[in-house]
Amino acid sequence: MRLRVLLLLLTFFGISHSQGRYFVDGYHGGVYGHYPLKWKTQFIVDNVKKHPLWRIGLEIEPETWDSVKVVTPEAYREFAAMLAGNQIEFTNPAYAQPYCYNISGESIIRQFRYGIDKMHSHFPDVKFSTYSVEEPCFTSCLPMILSQFGFKYASLKCPNTCWGGYSAPFGGELVNWIGPDGSSLLTVPRYACEKLEENSTWQTTAWHNSESYFAACEEYGIKNAVGMCYQDAGWRNGPWLKHPKDTKYVLWTDYFENIADRESVTDYKFSQEDVRVNLMWGSQVMQRIGREVRQAENELVMAEKVCAIAYLDRGYEADAAQIDEAWRTLMLSQHHDSWIVPYNGLKSYGTWADAIKHWTDASIDIAQNAVRNSLSATPGGEIRVVNTQGIARCEVVAVVLPKRMQGAEISVSDRNGRKVASAQEDNTLYFEAKVPAFGYTTYRIEQTGRKSESQKGKIVHGGTYKLENDQYSITFDLDRGGVVTSLVAKHCGNREFVDNTNEYKFGELRGYFYDRQRFESTVDSRAQLEVISDNDLLKRVRICGKIAGHPFSKTITLAKGDRKIGVDLTIDWKHNEGIGEYREKKWADDRRSYCDDRYKLSVMFPTNLPETELYKNAPFDVCKSTQNSTFFNRWSEIKHNVILNWVDLVAKDGNYGLALFSDHTTSYGHGEDYPLSLTVQYSGVGLWGRNYAITQSTELHYDIMPHRGKWQQAAVGEVSDAINEPLQTAWVSDNSLSEKSYMQLPKGIMVSAARIENGKVVVRFYNGSGSTGKHRIKLAMPVEVVDEVNLLGERVQ
Numbered sequence: 001m002r003l004r005v006l007l008l009l010l011t012f013f014g015i016s017h018s019q020g021r022y023f024v025d026g027y028h029g030g031v032y033g034h035y036p037l038k039w040k041t042q043f044i045v046d047n048v049k050k051h052p053l054w055r056i057g058l059e060i061e062p063e064t065w066d067s068v069k070v071v072t073p074e075a076y077r078e079f080a081a082m083l084a085g086n087q088i089e090f091t092n093p094a095y096a097q098p099y100c101y102n103i104s105g106e107s108i109i110r111q112f113r114y115g116i117d118k119m120h121s122h123f124p125d126v127k128f129s130t131y132s133v134e135e136p137c138f139t140s141c142l143p144m145i146l147s148q149f150g151f152k153y154a155s156l157k158c159p160n161t162c163w164g165g166y167s168a169p170f171g172g173e174l175v176n177w178i179g180p181d182g183s184s185l186l187t188v189p190r191y192a193c194e195k196l197e198e199n200s201t202w203q204t205t206a207w208h209n210s211e212s213y214f215a216a217c218e219e220y221g222i223k224n225a226v227g228m229c230y231q232d233a234g235w236r237n238g239p240w241l242k243h244p245k246d247t248k249y250v251l252w253t254d255y256f257e258n259i260a261d262r263e264s265v266t267d268y269k270f271s272q273e274d275v276r277v278n279l280m281w282g283s284q285v286m287q288r289i290g291r292e293v294r295q296a297e298n299e300l301v302m303a304e305k306v307c308a309i310a311y312l313d314r315g316y317e318a319d320a321a322q323i324d325e326a327w328r329t330l331m332l333s334q335h336h337d338s339w340i341v342p343y344n345g346l347k348s349y350g351t352w353a354d355a356i357k358h359w360t361d362a363s364i365d366i367a368q369n370a371v372r373n374s375l376s377a378t379p380g381g382e383i384r385v386v387n388t389q390g391i392a393r394c395e396v397v398a399v400v401l402p403k404r405m406q407g408a409e410i411s412v413s414d415r416n417g418r419k420v421a422s423a424q425e426d427n428t429l430y431f432e433a434k435v436p437a438f439g440y441t442t443y444r445i446e447q448t449g450r451k452s453e454s455q456k457g458k459i460v461h462g463g464t465y466k467l468e469n470d471q472y473s474i475t476f477d478l479d480r481g482g483v484v485t486s487l488v489a490k491h492c493g494n495r496e497f498v499d500n501t502n503e504y505k506f507g508e509l510r511g512y513f514y515d516r517q518r519f520e521s522t523v524d525s526r527a528q529l530e531v532i533s534d535n536d537l538l539k540r541v542r543i544c545g546k547i548a549g550h551p552f553s554k555t556i557t558l559a560k561g562d563r564k565i566g567v568d569l570t571i572d573w574k575h576n577e578g579i580g581e582y583r584e585k586k587w588a589d590d591r592r593s594y595c596d597d598r599y600k601l602s603v604m605f606p607t608n609l610p611e612t613e614l615y616k617n618a619p620f621d622v623c624k625s626t627q628n629s630t631f632f633n634r635w636s637e638i639k640h641n642v643i644l645n646w647v648d649l650v651a652k653d654g655n656y657g658l659a660l661f662s663d664h665t666t667s668y669g670h671g672e673d674y675p676l677s678l679t680v681q682y683s684g685v686g687l688w689g690r691n692y693a694i695t696q697s698t699e700l701h702y703d704i705m706p707h708r709g710k711w712q713q714a715a716v717g718e719v720s721d722a723i724n725e726p727l728q729t730a731w732v733s734d735n736s737l738s739e740k741s742y743m744q745l746p747k748g749i750m751v752s753a754a755r756i757e758n759g760k761v762v763v764r765f766y767n768g769s770g771s772t773g774k775h776r777i778k779l780a781m782p783v784e785v786v787d788e789v790n791l792l793g794e795r796v797q
Helices: 002-014 040-050 064-071 073-082 105-122 142-148 211-220 252-259 284-314 320-333 336-340 352-374 716-724
Strands: 020-029 056-060 088-090 153-155 165-167 175-178 184-188 224-232 266-269 275-277 382-387 393-400 410-413 422-425 428-435 439-447 459-461 464-468 472-477 483-489 509-513 518-521 528-534 538-547 550-559 565-571 601-605 612-618 621-624 646-651 656-662 666-671 674-681 698-708 728-732 749-757 760-767
Touching (some): 020 252, 040 073, 064 105, 105 142, 105 749, 142 153, 142 175, 153 252, 184 252, 224 252, 284 320, 284 352, 284 716, 352 728, 382 428, 393 728, 410 422, 483 698, 565 674, 674 698, 716 749
Parallel strands (some): 020 056, 020 224, 056 088, 153 184, 175 266
Antiparallel strands (some): 393 428, 410 439, 422 428, 509 518, 528 538, 538 550, 565 698, 646 656, 656 698, 749 760
């Protein structure tokens, strides 16, 4: 008998495990993603009742519940009642589940603010404790944002849907995810031992709680290993693990608070380069989406600021419901599905790409109407110029002349009667506007007898041409497609920035046309140059040439006092061309043709800067790159190569640099033996076998800016903000030529947002320089009380 008991005990202990095994199950989707309205909510209710040990996390678009309440009201009520129990929690209330890394920081804040408000309109008592997502919806500043919204925890796992990428592996059971501002969030990382699944291009080993996964975790020393799968809400699986041997279903928050080892937590200074993501950068549909979303973001934030200035000036109140609606349609356009499956069908809109065009057009229209209404535009003889940044600006602005002034000679004078430098071309007036911080000034426009001379219309065929103003002297070689052979920055002590010894040429368009089996370049054909503007304020030329026989044009603009060089690029494709490393046939393989940007059509910027470092911005962050290059060609080897607004290549001695600004989120290239480049065109098979073909002209804008010092000293962030928020102008009747400034900020501190909420001015500041210590903000407005509030609008102090 004793022997039998002993053998039974040995058998029992033989199959036990010293480590805990846990699994987070749940659903992902929504009314715009994947949420069958007629049956899904009842399915969740029934399965939660049927499986009392089951736990589910939900990442459901908040707007979904508006429809659920109407379509299946009884299931909606049952589901709402269940939320008081311990089987369900919501882990991502963002309005449209954005990727986060590809949109502005302000957009991320609004995604959570509007999403949480919508959720609370349905489920008032729901709390949001843990951020967890199905796809790589991560960015480095999330600890700061999530903490202010009341989140305590986060997960950096997305084990079952890594088509678009994944987070870098790091650490063990728990880490303190440290954001760029020092904010910390207790987090389950993608473990250092959590490998990418073999023979898969969309999973890590944590997706199904395999024995091999737990063995790796145990060897690494993880006591309470947890796996995860957020199922598509359209699936009818119920519990993901049908027979969870030795595994317990758990909610994320319960795991953090009652299970995980909180004694052995390491700090994780999560870099933006730890967001290892790869979308179809360079495809025309992605360019359109990126440009449409960026314009809507910029217009809407700027409209709120202009309306706030008008409120301070004369008590003007914008239509808050309209502004909210503009944010709603913008947020929908930022849905992660809109970026990764743009060709998929979406209800009555057509495709996701069609929907994004519809949504962003609606947002832009509301924003522009709000600006017009707030400025009280009238057919007067004065021009109101509004500055939405917290620093004074002096820039060249353009105003379309009314019919009564078209063809006449015009003069501009400031509020003190002093004449202001101006120029007139066709029906547009250009003048140099000096505008105080976060405010406006007014100029008088009169008909006079003075008109500047211009060489507009001059054509240059071949040879070289020098474009020059107070900031730059630029030489173009038209015999080699209009490449830049000299770029002398006068504001940098007449320093030359072009490396003419490099095999790549500055401004060259170059890419591999795989059906032709060769690289094609604009260098291979002669270009011609047309002078578009030639006056004291603007120097603008258009270079026209060919790339592989297809016409292209680049319009280069220099403005007085402006350190940026603006370039508008258009390629008028005659037909589709295959552009990339090779013709893709097996898109789901680890090896992929559309990853390596060296083969995509790119614009090149070889500089003569000595040994360099590279910095790039991210939402509320600037990241110093630690990569030797941005190049990879396998899903399993993704490197971060995303340009949000800008990248800055700087000499290690910190003396000089070259900043590159993009008008849309895309990819950039750079390596030890490869110059900085901007991706322009990919054409070929991509994700899910879709053909990302050339179907129309390629159009984009970029700026470059040679500068002294590193990005902080060169105010690269402020320049980027000025690109996003140009000075606003409107015709007004204002004989007094009034001028106001309501707020002044020190260098490096930026106005992320300013809006009116319930009769109060709410201003959000962003320390864009990363400098520490106290900063003085000057307010020139009637102030009764100043409160610090968190992102939920709750008073802090």
